[in-house]
Amino acid sequence: MTVSPATTPATASFTSMDVSTAEQWAVVGAETAKHQGRVADRVLLLLGSLADVVDGFAVDQLTHCLQTATRAERAGADEQVVVASLCHDIGKAISVPNHPRIAAEILRPYVRDEVTQAILYHQEFQGRHYFHHFDMDPNLRDGHRNEPWYPLAEQFADEWDQTSFDPDYPTEPLAHFEPAVRSVFATPHSF
Ligand SMILES: [Fe+2]
Numbered sequence: 001m002t003v004s005p006a007t008t009p010a011t012a013s014f015t016s017m018d019v020s021t022a023e024q025w026a027v028v029g030a031e032t033a034k035h036q037g038r039v040a041d042r043v044l045l046l047l048g049s050l051a052d053v054v055d056g057f058a059v060d061q062l063t064h065c066l067q068t069a070t071r072a073e074r075a076g077a078d079e080q081v082v083v084a085s086l087c088h089d090i091g092k093a094i095s096v097p098n099h100p101r102i103a104a105e106i107l108r109p110y111v112r113d114e115v116t117q118a119i120l121y122h123q124e125f126q127g128r129h130y131f132h133h134f135d136m137d138p139n140l141r142d143g144h145r146n147e148p149w150y151p152l153a154e155q156f157a158d159e160w161d162q163t164s165f166d167p168d169y170p171t172e173p174l175a176h177f178e179p180a181v182r183s184v185f186a187t188p189h190s191f
Helices: 023-033 035-053 063-073 079-087 101-105 114-122 122-129 138-144 152-161 174-184
Strands: none
Touching: 023 138, 035 063, 035 079, 035 174, 063 079, 079 101, 079 114, 079 152, 079 174, 101 114, 101 138, 114 122, 114 152, 122 138, 122 152, 138 152
């Protein structure tokens, strides 16, 4: 069987990095950019996998994320904020204890810093609504009072996230958000 050159992926031929060339790295860079759409594909897959993460809540984590994003969108939030709201608990697909940091790192190259910080610290802001059940300080958010992203983190936690465990709320499906996910993850702005 012959393989058309047009469909053969370009590959750099180095077998260890210390013998690589700039030209080979240009191939890797071009191939990586060509496959950027894979990022949105993987984000959507991870979000979908949250459907089987329930852990005792009234709704599964996919529904919770969709409902949080639905509330953000209906409040007039911009595209980055809506997608960040959708992805804020995506880390729970892998590990609950460090889930805010996983989500923030997935988002960081694609959204403005204010949005990354609101997701990174969202649990400290959520704490106002439930940390007293764990003998934890419900006012951890106060340590961020002077940060420029404080108002967004506060609105996210108080109005959209902590309210989104309602099985009866009219929540948009994942397909509704797919264009926004593809738009936000189309271009990395930083490393
Ligand atoms: Fe959440």
